[in-house]
Structures are given as structure tokens and as C-alpha cells.
Amino acid sequence: xxxxxxxxxxxxxxxxxxxxxxxxxxxxxxxxxxxxxxxxxxxxxxxxxxxxxxxxxxxxxxxxxxxxxxxxxxxxxxxxxxxxxxxxxxxxxxxxxxxxxxxxxxxxxxxxxxxxxxxxxxxxxxxxxxxxxxxxxxxxxxxxxxxxxxxxxxxxxxxxxxxxxxxxxxxxxxxxxxxxxxxxxxxxxxxxxxxxxxxxxxxxxxxxxxxxxxxxxxxxxxxxxxxxxxxxxxxxxxxxxxxxxxxxxxxxxxxxxxxxxxxxxxxxxxxxxxxxxxxxxxxxxxxxxxxxxxxxxxxxxxxxxxxxxxxxxxxxxxxx
Amino acid sequence: xxxxxxxxxxxxxxxxxxxxxxxxxxxxxxxxxxxxxxxxxxxxxxxxxxxxxxxxxxxxxxxxxxxxxxxxxxxxxxxxxxxxxxxxxxxxxxxxxxxxxxxxxxxxxxxxxxxxxxxxxxxxxxxxxxxxxxxxxxxxxxxxxxxxxxxxxxxxxxxxxxxxxxxxxxxxxxxxxxxxxxxxxxxxxxxxxxxxxxxxxxxxxxxxxxxxxxxxxxxxxxxxxxxxxxxxxxxxxxxxxxxxxxxxxxxxxxxxxxxxxxxxxxxxxxxxxxxxxxxxxxxxxxxxxxxxxxxxxxxxxxxxxxxxxxxxxxxxxxxxxxxxxxxxxxxxxxxxxxxxxxxxxxxxxxxxx
Ligand SMILES: Nc1ncnc2c1ncn2[C@@H]1O[C@H](COP(=O)(O)OP(=O)(O)OP(=O)(O)O)[C@@H](O)[C@H]1O
Ligand SMILES: [Mg+2]
Numbered sequence: 167x168x169x170x171x172x173x174x175x176x177x178x179x180x181x182x183x184x185x186x187x188x189x190x191x192x193x194x195x196x197x198x199x200x201x202x203x204x205x206x207x208x209x210x211x212x213x214x215x216x217x218x219x220x221x222x223x224x225x226x227x228x229x230x231x232x233x234x235x236x237x238x239x240x241x242x243x244x245x246x247x248x249x250x251x252x253x254x255x256x257x258x259x260x261x262x263x264x265x266x267x268x269x270x271x272x273x274x275x276x277x278x279x280x281x282x283x284x285x286x287x288x289x290x291x292x293x294x295x296x297x298x299x300x301x302x303x304x305x306x307x308x309x310x311x312x313x314x315x316x317x318x319x320x321x322x323x324x325x326x327x328x329x330x331x332x333x334x335x336x337x338x339x340x341x342x343x344x345x346x347x348x349x350x351x352x353x354x355x356x357x358x359x360x361x362x363x364x365x366x367x368x369x370x371x372x373x374x375x376x377x378x379x380x381x382x383x384x385x386x387x388x389x390x391x392x393x394x395x396x397x398x399x400x401x402x403x404x405x406x407x408x409x410x411x412x413x414x415x416x417x418x419x420x421x422x423x424x425x426x427x428x429x430x431x432x433x434x435x436x437x438x439x440x441x442x443x444x445x446x447x448x449x450x451x452x453x454x455x456x457x458x459x460x461x462x463x464x465x466x467x468x469x470x471x472x473x474x475x476x477x478x479x480x481x482x483x484x485x486x
Numbered sequence: 487x488x489x490x491x492x493x494x495x496x497x498x499x500x501x502x503x504x505x506x507x508x509x510x511x512x513x514x515x516x517x518x519x520x521x522x523x524x525x526x527x528x529x530x531x532x533x534x535x536x537x538x539x540x541x542x543x544x545x546x547x548x549x550x551x552x553x554x555x556x557x558x559x560x561x562x563x564x565x566x567x568x569x570x571x572x573x574x575x576x577x578x579x580x581x582x583x584x585x586x587x588x589x590x591x592x593x594x595x596x597x598x599x600x601x602x603x604x605x606x607x608x609x610x611x612x613x614x615x616x617x618x619x620x621x622x623x624x625x626x627x628x629x630x631x632x633x634x635x636x637x638x639x640x641x642x643x644x645x646x647x648x649x650x651x652x653x654x655x656x657x658x659x660x661x662x663x664x665x666x667x668x669x670x671x672x673x674x675x676x677x678x679x680x681x682x683x684x685x686x687x688x689x690x691x692x693x694x695x696x697x698x699x700x701x702x703x704x705x706x707x708x709x710x711x712x713x714x715x716x717x718x719x720x721x722x723x724x725x726x727x728x729x730x731x732x733x734x735x736x737x738x739x740x741x742x743x744x745x746x747x748x749x750x751x752x753x754x755x756x757x758x759x760x761x762x763x764x765x766x767x768x769x770x771x772x773x774x775x776x777x778x779x780x781x782x783x784x785x786x787x788x789x790x791x792x793x794x795x796x797x798x799x800x801x802x803x804x805x806x807x808x809x810x811x812x813x814x815x816x817x818x819x820x821x822x823x824x825x826x827x828x829x830x831x832x833x834x835x836x837x838x839x
């Protein structure tokens with residue numbers, strides 16, 4: 167390809183670069199805000215105007231994982247000496263750790279558990295939604311289904327009303343069948359949310375894979391399922407990656423149902439993080455630390471799949 | 487190796503009847519060409535045989551077993567398509583190995599390697615084995631597609647216009663190679679095409695398909711010399727057979743007011759259609775009929791003339807050395823023993839019917 171560019175193309179290119187830059191600033195500012203606040207000492211978290219230059223500290227992260235109380239009287243010297251570095255950070259900040267009455271162990275905050283819940287629920291529900299969605303889409307794409315258009319519309323229509331509308335009946339149903347505050351409950355819920363979306367996106371991708379590939383495999387002696395594994399799945403990987411990222415983000419960030427359907431056992435991070443605001447001390451740097459760690463999996467997941475995503479986000483438009 | 491037989495096979499897609507009671511036999515080791523225009527049902531026929539499409543009624547027999555209830559995998563046939571039969575993710579070698587890898591075959595790796603090697607040698611694609619499929623030219627791709635079919639030693643080869651996406655030169659050379667391959671393998675081939683030259687030059691036997699029905703089956707010369715009806719007559723030969731309406735009178739053919747000799751002296755009767763191939767029209771002074779030259783196409787060895795005989799347009803193939811000019815009026819006749827007569831209404835060949 168010859169690199170011949172006209173003047174107007176050069177100008178357009180510059181304009182595009184500026185536009186991308188502006189968009190990046192708008193999108194990255196909140197992330198910068200969260201990230202920087204997470205490393206600020208409590209006293210600098212809410213200054214006006216915001217502090218830009220400061221000495222970063224890990225205190226908010228230490229506090230995030232431990233149950234704390236206001237310090238009534240200074241810690242005894244020998245306790246302080248014996249404490250690990252992160253515990254000292256908490257003492258230095260004028261707070262005390264809450265210990266188990268009997269064993270004397272430090273009690274962890276709920277954050278790690280909620281985080282684990284978030285991971286379990288999001289990963290499993292994403293896996294279910296994507297795998298069921300891919301199979302369903304394959305069926306719609308390759309076989310004659312009676313009333314295909316109606317079925318597809320029905321599947322899509324489950325997304326047409328805001329989910330919160332059905333929150334109360336769902337809540338009552340979950341109570342009755344014992345799914346309230348269980349991992350399974352949220353997994354089912356998020357899988358159901360994402361399934362219709364997964365079916366539609368995957369259908370677009372699978373439709374683009376020529377069915378001749380599978381038919382050749384069938385004639386060659388493969389079963390339909392083997393042909394699906396060997397031919398369709400590798401070809402659909404781009405679409406699967408894109409769908410998985412979307413589903414994961416939706417499940418990971420979901421707030422309203424998580425708040426309503428869980429309280430301890432299966433609670434995910436989103437309802438937990440803000441609940442810390444109200445517990446006596448609105449410590450913004452701790453909340454920022456929680457939010458910061460919460461952003462990481464999506465960032466990592468997206469980064470790992472970036473090659474597939476670049477092609478996948480265009481919904482197969484540039485595939486040939 | 488096996489023979490293939492279709493017995494009264496019908497297949498409809500919604501409102502369209504793709505195959506109508508189609509019966510067809512391909513003998514063991516035969517190179518059978520199915521010739522038909524677009525939409526005639528050629529692909530459908532192959533798909534029914536391969537097991538990718540279930541016929542609504544009728545029997546499909548491969549070897550001596552009815553395979554209608556069997557899956558594509560169980561039928562042990564190979565299908566070569568016009569396009570899309572290679573996996574873009576795999577190398578040429580990967581593509582050639584693919585048909586040998588299904589679990590049901592339980593084939594050992596060294597056996598697979600041996601077969602791939604052999605197929606690659608046969609098709610002269612050994613140097614391409616480690617290339618990605620996307621980087622192949624059209625001709626190379628089609629060779630690999632054929633390779634994919636021959637590695638397996640299937641009972642029957644089904645080919646759906648495998649050459650039609652290639653340019654003329656390549657098509658010609660692959661045609662010869664395929665023919666040779668057929669002789670070497672001695673396998674049963676069912677080859678589908680809409681190209682009459684391909685059909686004529688490759689087929690041991692040709693079946694002419696028209697809207698889901700087989701119109702005529704025969705050797706290339708049968709089809710060319712003794713077409714059953716005007717449809718078949720115009721399906722082969724280039725330019726196609728001239729069809730001229732006229733009638734018999736006094737043991738001669740009467741067309742456009744001219745009187746021409748015929749060999750088969752049918753009695754004076756109802757109006758008929760005379761069929762005569764362009765090479766059987768003869769331009770000579772004093773010949774019985776007259777026409778004006780509308781166009782001359784010089785093909786080197788021969789010239790193809792377009793003639794206007796009154797309202798009727800005719801084609802004639804004459805030696806290239808003949809000196810003639812556009813708009814010239816010429817006298818012409820035909821070789822009486824090469825003239826066919828068809829029923830004017832039904833188009834049936836009166837000699838065959
Ligand atoms: N899956 C299908 N759904 C609906 N109609 C079909 C389907 N497959 C074939 N047909 C119809 O059946 C008829 C025969 O089709 P077929 O593909 O066998 O023709 P063909 O002879 O192979 O034509 P071509 O030379 O264009 O490939 C056509 O009218 C076609 O539109
Ligand atoms: Mg076809």
C-alpha cells in the first residue's frame with residue numbers, strides 16, 4: 167500500500183487524533199480520580215482544590231481489608247512494635263483494628279469475601295450466558311426453526327423493560343424458593359440478563375461463518391458436534407470474546423439486584439463498597455481503594471482479549 | 487468404488503420443487519457429468535447424495551445400500567465445492583489431514599502423513615504443504631480442495647462446479663488433470679457443471695438436467711448428435727444449434743420460402759422445427775437458400791457467421807480462409823443427413839420419439 171496522502175487527509179488525520187485525545191481525557195479522568203484518591207492519605211482525599219502532588223500511601227488498602235474502630239487511647243508500645251507494616255499504617259492513621267474477643271486475631275473486613283463473590287458470580291454467569299448463547303445462536307443460524315423470527319424477537323424482548331421493574335416479584339420469588347442471598351441466585355439472574363444479548367450477538371457472528379465449512383466436515387466423517395468444536399468454535403472466537411467481555415462487565419457492575427437479593431453470604435462488591443460510606447466514618451480514600459481494585463478485573467480481562475475484541479467490536483464487519 | 491443410483495428422488499424447498507422424481511444411475515468407475523443451467527437442481531442432487539439434504543421421497547443407493555437414513559459421515563463420499571471448502575485457519579497440510587482425522591477413522595499418524603504425501607504428489611502441490619490457505623491462488627486452492635477429496639479414497643467423488651471460479655486457461659488444464667486423475671483412480675465421479683464445454687470434454691456420460699428433471703442421459707456424442715429435444719439441442723454446442731421453423735413438402739424441407747434437401751423424408755405434414763448445427767451449414771454458390779451476413783467473428787481456425795435469412799437468425803461455422811464481408815448476400819445449404827426434425831409444439835426429436 168503506497169503511503170500517498172493528500173493535504174486534506176493529513177488535516178483529517180490531525181483532527182481525528184485531537185478528537186481521540188479529548189475523548190480519552192473525558193473517559194480517563196474519573197479513573198485517574200479514583201486511582202489517585204486510593205493512594206492518598208485520608209486528610210488529602212477531599213481537599214478543595216484537589217491535591218495533585220502528594221506522597222502515595224498504601225494506608226487506604228490496609229484499611230480496606232481490616233475491620234477498624236476509632237482509636238480511644240493510643241496502642242500499647244509492644245503491640246505496635248510487634249505489628250506488621252500494614253497494621254502499623256492503620257495505627258498511624260489514628261484507628262484501631264478490631265480483634266476477635268477470644269482468639270485475639272484481627273478480623274478482616276467483608277471486602278475480600280465480597281470480591282470473591284463478585285468473581286465467582288460474574289465468571290460463572292458469563293461462562294453460562296456465552297456458552298448457552300453460542301449454542302442457541304448456532305441452532306438458530308443453522309437449522310430451520312419454526313417461527314424463528316418470533317423466537318428471536320421474544321428472546322430480545324426480555325431486555326425491553328428495565329430489569330428493576332420486576333425486582334419486587336423476583337425478590338418474593340427468590341425468598342420463597344430459597345435463592346435469596348445465594349450465589350446460585352445471582353448467577354441465574356445474571357445469566358438470564360445476559361443470555362438474550364449473547365444469543366443476538368453470537369447469531370450475527372455465526373451467520374457469517376459459511377456453513378459450507380461444517381458441511382465439508384460432515385461429509386469428511388465428523389459428527390455435527392465435532393464439526394461445531396473443530397470448525398465453528400475457532401471461527402467464532404472473536405465474537406465469543408466480545409460477547410464475554412460485555413456479559414462480564416454487566417454482571418460485574420450490577421448493583422440494584424445485588425443490593426436487593428443478597429445481604430451477607432452472597433453479596434457482591436458493588437453494594438458492599440458504598441455501604442462502607444455510612445458506617446460511621448466516610449473514609450473516601452478507603453472507598454476509592456475498594457473501587458480501584460474493583461476496576462482491575464475488567465481491565466485485565468479486556469486487555470487479555472484485546473486482539474479478539476478489536477475485530478469483534480466491529481461485529482464482523484471487517485471479517486472476510 | 488461404488489455405483490450411485492437415485493430413484494424417483496423429490497425435494498422441495500418451501501414453494502420451489504428443486505428435484506422432481508429424479509432418477510439417475512452413475513455406474514461404478516464412470517465419469518458422469520450433470521449438466522444444467524442455474525437453478526436446475528445440480529447442487530441439490532449432490533447434496534442429497536452426500537447426505538446434507540434429506541430427500542422428501544425416493545431412494546438414494548450407494549454401492550448396494552439405501553443410504554437415505556444414514557448421515558453424511560457414514561456415506562463415505564467426498565464433496566468438492568466451488569468455493570469455501572478449505573479452512574482458512576489451517577495450512578494446506580492441515581486441510582489435507584482434516585478428512586483423515588475424524589475419530590471414527592482411527593487412522594495412525596504415519597498413515598495420515600503417507601496419504602497426504604501421496605495426494606500432494608499426485609496433484610503437484612508438495613511445495614505448498616506448509617503454506618496458509620489464504621496465500622494460495624485460485625488454481626492452487628482448487629487443487630488442494632481436490633486433494634482433500636482424494637486423500638480419503640472415498641467410494642464416490644461428488645464435484646460441484648469445482649472449476650467455475652477459475653480463469654479459462656487454468657480451467658482447461660485442471661480439466662485435463664481431473665480426467666487423468668479419474669483414470670488413475672478408477673473411481674466413480676459425479677461432476678456437476680453449467681459449462682457445456684466442460685461436460686462434453688470430460689464426461690463418459692452426460693445427464694442434462696432441467697428444472698429438477700433429467701431430460702436426457704447419454705454419451706457426449708449422443709447428446710450432441712441425437713438430442714432428445716430442442717432444449718438439449720441448444721444446451722450443447724457453441725454457437726448453439728440453429729432451430730428453424732418450417733415444413734415438409736415433396737420430400738424436401740421448406741423454410742422461409744426456400745426448399746432444402748433432407749435425408750429422412752418424412753411425409754408432408756404439420757409444421758416442424760428443423761435443427762442444424764452451425765458447422766453443418768455450407769456456404770457455396772448455387773446453394774438453395776439465401777441469407778445476408780449480419781456479423782463475422784474470426785476465431786482463427788474458423789469464422790463464425792451470423793446470418794439473417796429473412797426474419798430468422800442463423801449461425802454458421804465456416805473455414806477461416808473464406809473471403810466474405812458483412813452485409814454481403816450469400817447462398818447456403820446444409821448437409822441433409824445432419825438435419826434433425828423436432829415437433830414444433832413439444833420440441834421432441836421426431837426421430838427419437
Ligand atoms: N436451501 C434452499 N432453500 C430454498 N430454496 C433452495 C435451497 N436450495 C436450493 N433451492 C432452490 O432449489 C432450486 C435448485 O437449486 P440448486 O442449488 O440445486 O441449483 P443449481 O443447479 O445448483 O444452480 P447453480 O448452477 O446456480 O448452482 C433453485 O430454484 C433454488 O432456488
Ligand atoms: Mg449449484
